[in-house]
Amino acid sequence: MLLAMLLLLLPLPDPWFAQGHPLYMRLPPSTLQALSAQGTKALQAARRSAQWAVNLVAMEIQHRLRECQSSGPGRPRPQASLLQDPPEPGPCGERRPGKVNVTQAGGRIVGGSAARPGAWPWLVRLRLSGRPLCGGVLVAASWVLTAAHCFSGAPNELLWTVTLAEGPRGEQAEEVPVNRILSHPKFDLRTFHNDLALVQLWTPVSPAGAARPVCLPQGPREPSAGTACAIAGWGALFEDGPEAEAVREARVPLLSADTCRRALGPGLRPSTMLCAGYLAGGIDSCQGDSGGPLTCSEPDPRPREVLYGITSWGDGCGEPGKPGVYTRVAVFRDWLQKQMSAAPSSREPSCRELLAWDPPEEPPADAAPPCAFYARLCPGPKGACASLAHQQCLQRRRRCELRLLAHKLLELLRGAQELFGPSPGMRRQAPALARPAPSLRETPRHRTREQRLHPGSPAAGIVFPKRRPEQRGDTRDCPGLEPLRQKLATLQDTHAWILQVPPERLAMDFQEVLADLSSKTITGLFRAWVRAGLGDRHVVFGGLVGLEPATLARSLPRLLVQALQAFRLAAQAKAEPQGAWMGARQSRELGGKGHHSLGPQVPPARQP
């Protein structure tokens, strides 16, 4: 990386001159190489995330199929997002028979002892864009309880997934998308008061799988101080240490409110927080365990585990005199019940529901899911209300699309910016550039070409295609399967541009960046034409580039993002020639001609 940055500092060669004034300038090969290297990294990241998105839906399909098989023909399960899913008082908190391995007092716990596979069937892992961030606890077929602070800074449910518990023989854990995040309305990030959130899964856990819900406390009573309860998670093995590779568990005694307050001071609010652990230190939960369970065994009416705490915070991990703090689940019973049993139409549809919705051309006569929520508040006649609800649904769906798009672009930009952040040395060595002559400012020809090649608004690149009708006999018996298959096909289409490039050819090749020196913008950037290659595909697009080290470094991430977009559009144009965006087609045609220079339309070069 350092080397790449140093290469960027080399003076820029190769300007064209007219009447002694430079007209165009090429970025030097060293800069192109650095840009290509970063482009290749961005491509690899894009491929990983595309593969991840496709795998996720493939897993959803498997999950759905298994669910349909287990519910048998004729008794299909409705889609989770439409289920009321009240936490049935069915079986909960059952641990599989087997030796319980939880660490005894005195054993080392920050790091803990490894749990048997499948020992905690309600323990789940919450992932943000695939990265594990928190634990969680399955409390009903489609509800996970976790800590609200896990979502601070990342409230977009579309980015979260839940990995369910693996089976007792290490059977693969399922990954389920999140439909909705309900953080406690009184959660306070400063004090961690009310650190609790319910997460609704997109599909309920399959009764055939390994995941099982834990029991929620039935009343306000909690086990007394001194009761040995259990904690589990993938959290850090010690403070600032690495995360555990497999679930770890430990036994910790509940401490009295007085002991907790004495140990942790006014930060502890006993009305909603409890603490557990050892004043001697050494056994505790740690970073990454948040949202995970603190469960206590109860013998009656049958042996079961009941969830009394959600891992929330601590002062270091396993420090002497500093027990861990857990959100008291029993005091939130009413809130939990209310959220989990709310009618679907009482809540605004989630982005995931709206993005999966295939809107009818005409508003239906009666507002149905997911739009029924909007009709509830409407005072007018039924038909008018249904039409209004339909409009509101469409509007919110559009906002969800934009949110997803903005996030994707931001993520790409952020990734690129991290790689290209300007280094302090760059400013010092800025090469002085000749100012272009005023008479040579922008000609109409440039503008036309620029318009033709510039992809326009970034939104142009991302499509939310309509589903394609597909005939599959077996999907009739399994509701929800067909939309998933269509979603998979759509995703495969959308990501084909990158998934179809063989891994060994996944290299970005910036061949030329030609800056028009007469086109300096007020932000100090110049209009430029960029030619880049990926596999056997070549694209040309217009962009803006800085020609001094600081502006150059600032402009490169955007060029990179534009290159990715151009390749995607070119691939889409190839796949669907009639509906293709013109610039993309142009890019493809240019690609066919191979390595011609971007310079044929500019005046002949004259050496200084």
Ligand code: ARG
């Ligand atoms: N807040 C942490 C997390 O986000 C959990 C910390 C628990 N700390 C402790 N000492 N018990 O994962």
